[in-house]
Amino acid sequence: MESVEEYHTARALLEWQVELGATEAIGDMPVDRYGVPEKSAPLKAVVAPVVEDEVDPVGVAKAAAARAGSLAALRTALEAFELCEMKKGARQLVFCDGVAGARVMIIGEAPGRDEDREGRPFVGRAGQLLDRMLAAIDLSREASVYITNVMPWRPPQNRDPSKEEVAIMLPFLERHVALADPDFIVLMGNIACDAVLGRRGITRMRGTWVEAWGKPVLPMFHPAYLLRQAGAKREAWVDLLSLKAKLK
Ligand code: URA
8 A cells, every 4th residue: 555545545445345235355456347358259149139128117116106005015115126226235225214194294315324224214413403303393203204215225425316216216205105195295405306396406495385296395405404504504494483384
């Protein structure tokens, strides 16, 4: 190792691979599989190549979600769903927390490291802030709120999910909302707004009630953003009071 910096970079990369589930090192040097020559020249194809039926992940997701007649069945359907790349790097499915059937449903973005470990949404620092925000208006995940995310698996390196990944998982989210059947939905941050409302711009959108899937929806700043921008807590408080007023 040539420098302390390189040592720390290599160590961080190794820790990341271990976190993704790598359990053994199979060589000292990486192998460039694209550069390895074929042992023998491939036989020329003498028959027409078989064209495999293309799988439409959104169509498969829609059919699987529609078949789920309960939240438990939806969880099982997600556990069996193999057409979202994110699942491969995640430890486990993060489906929901809180009270099924609660009047308020919170939709976040995607699990982070803590959620991936525990299998429950919003359990890390942002989740702890969310709990304090809810408590300020006499709500809690133990008694009165149901929580899920747009993406049920942790994205690698916590990157934003792509539009395609969101489109694949959206039928499950829509079914999730239909089965949980809340009176009010709170969308936390831009990714949730983009997925559910097809729009970003949380600074402009927050605090204004809109409708999605026939339900009143309130976009709010994501708690992770509030951890970085404490000044925005004032607006978050206004939005919480607006939710509290709706619940009266
Ligand atoms: N951020 C989210 O949007 N969801 C979680 O579950 C955790 C952090």
